[in-house]
Amino acid sequence: MRHLLIYDMIEAVHRSGSIRKAAEDTNITASALNRRIQAFEEEFGSEVFERLPRGMRLNPAGELLLHHIRLQRQDMARVHSQVADLSGIRRGHVKIACSQALLPYFLPREISKYRAEFPDVTFTVNVRDRIQAERDLVNFESDLALVFEPAHMVDFEVLYAVHQPVMAVMSAAHPLSSRKTLRLRDCLEYDLVLPASQFGVRVLLDQSAARLDRKLEPALETDSFDMVRHFAAYGQGIGFQIPVGLNALARPDMAFVPISERDVAGGQLYLGHLRGRTLPVAALKFAQQVATALTA
């Protein structure tokens, strides 16, 4: 899109912090780039960059403009995808911010399934915590977020939500492994493997423990859910995870037992996008597939 090149240039200058560096990325001379920036500011009616001795920095007007540029580009991508869809083609790229729990089974399965039907759609998956996921949407770095217990939800428009009880994860040989449900106090008798405090499961567990006047003292605290599972699998410890991150068939050596909702209420897994956005066709259809999969 030749007529939008100036936007690329502005972003390049913003990224690199100087015209001369940005000129290399843009395949243009610094002088030409400089004049295009100046011409744009002239038309725009206001400076967009602060001129510092060591380079350029966006001023407040520039920050506003940058947001417009990103919005504009997103919407153009949406138009392209809808136009492609008119002719039956489905192309595009879907950027997803998700909680760790979605990584081992759920998202790989859903993405494979989707790409089996539409091989020209590509994906980016970024792991983001409950706060970063929403920030990703605001910065247009993700189209969709699939997050357990997101933090603010102000710019987050919910497409689908599903309840997820908290499950205890342990070795199949564990004394508690044959129970149908567990009380939280049962678990506290054993070594605990807990996710770090920024994770939704941990927040729910901490709250529940506080109601029992207990404090959780994990034998192992980690920011890796893989670590939680594997440590629990090989010892006497008990880990915690939500059902979407578990797959009983794949791990006959492990047992997954729900914690009674009387103790730990469980939480919601939310699928959503930036408030007010119209998603590209590929992202929208993928979201619909995910919603269906979460229903089942």
Place this chain on the structure above:
Amino acid sequence: MRHLLIYDMIEAVHRSGSIRKAAEDTNITASALNRRIQAFEEEFGSEVFERLPRGMRLNPAGELLLHHIRLQRQDMARVHSQVADLSGIRRGHVKIACSQALLPYFLPREISKYRAEFPDVTFTVNVRDRIQAERDLVNFESDLALVFEPAHMVDFEVLYAVHQPVMAVMSAAHPLSSRKTLRLRDCLEYDLVLPASQFGVRVLLDQSAARLDRKLEPALETDSFDMVRHFAAYGQGIGFQIPVGLNALARPDMAFVPISERDVAGGQLYLGHLRGRTLPVAALKFAQQVATALTA
């Protein structure tokens, strides 16, 4: 904005239906315009116009593109207004779609008040019925809508809503003029002056009459609320209007009496904008003023 000129050209061709006519509006030759359209379509990756023997018409892809163009322009206007606001200046143009009831007193007063503080802000006010108002928002022909009992509300994002009882409007000499409230059946004894069926007040009255197993048979039906008021003022007839369209001080020769809510439930006056839009500063601030005025 030179880099967005191609969008103006596309819109000009869309409006006039041919390149040659559009060329005049654009101050450019038909041949140059033709080639810019072709170059754009090449970059865009798809034709945007159908070539007919008598001119050009947008194809489905073009319709999608046109929507993007309008969205894009709106958002750029918002950025400009926010940038102006950074320097304490408030400029801009506010486009309002409103019900007729707002015309005689409310909007003139509010616009004057606003412009007393910000004289560089200009306004467009278009009268739209309950259906057209929302369509206006979707086509980006209005920033704000102020509508009594709007029809669909799917693309309508509510900023403020206020209840409006239905008022009987009559000459000060009318036998019922001194009542504190009126029952609907009292009114049916007299000549009725009713707005046409597309108006919210009429819809409410028709529903209420139906509950009494009566059918409203107006002596005068009109699409002008001015007509309703003036006809009622000079005869024995009774008209109907919502409070925001009335001003007792301005018309000592008239009486305004609320209809009992047991008979006619009244309706909501909604202030809103297109779902998901970020308004320009001027429109946003004006909306806040309107909301405050409606509260009082």
Place this chain on the structure above:
DNA sequence: GCATAGCGCTGCATTTTATGCATCATTAAG
């Protein structure tokens, strides 16, 4: 404290792009 390296900016010749003019092919209307 002074040289240096990096920055944005600018005059000028050159290249690239856009435009205008004249004209063609096509088609619906009279």
Place this chain on the structure above:
DNA sequence: CTTAATGATGCATAAAATGCAGCGCTATGC
């Protein structure tokens, strides 16, 4: 069958963007 529209195109010209070389400025480092 003519006519009067339409969009498309070849070509010379006008306009715009670019590259090069160099200027003035300022924080940094010896």
